[in-house]
Amino acid sequence: xxxxxxxxxxxxxxxxxxxxxxxxxxxxxxxxxxxxxxxxxxxxxxxxxxxxxxxxxxxxxxxxxxxxxxxxxxxxxxxxxxxxxxxxxxxxxxxxxxxxxxxxxxxxxxxxxxxxxxxxxxxxxxxxxxxxxxxxxxxxxxxxxxxxxxxxxxxxxxxxxxx
Numbered sequence: 363x364x365x366x367x368x369x370x371x372x373x374x375x376x377x378x379x380x381x382x383x384x385x386x387x388x389x390x391x392x393x394x395x396x397x398x399x400x401x402x403x404x405x406x407x408x409x410x411x412x413x414x415x416x417x418x419x420x421x422x423x424x425x426x427x428x429x430x431x432x433x434x435x436x437x438x439x440x441x442x443x444x445x446x447x448x449x450x451x452x453x454x455x456x457x458x459x460x461x462x463x464x465x466x467x468x469x470x471x472x473x474x475x476x477x478x479x480x481x482x483x484x485x486x487x488x489x490x491x492x493x494x495x496x497x498x499x500x501x502x503x504x505x506x507x508x509x510x511x512x513x514x515x516x517x518x519x520x521x522x523x524x525x
Contacts, residue, residue, distance in 0.1 A: 385487025415497035470520040478513035
């Protein structure tokens, strides 16, 4: 593959891979690093890409594997050290409520069993289609759709319980 062909892939696929990496890492800096590592690894392995899945699915699978490898080596951060989302323009009361809601959502999502948690994350934060999610798991598009909707239902039920 020529350098200009890979540059085209990079330009076309950077944004979805970055969004997916951001969903995994919850940090802009870590997502940037993971995205760069993903494309570096993809460049090394591009000749092995056979097109059995979409290019975006293949790149997201690389990002996921790199992230999982890094997570195995790293110690988990305490909850209070997780990167915070940008604060809104509301007052302190509004920001406190937003943080409480975000924490409830985070806890509910974290409590979901696999594959619900990962499918939901891929769909919502990674903005992958059901076909691509199914390909990542070696399953069908219908399987990914069903798992996503079940995950969403489980999250809603958990959020209602914790109100």
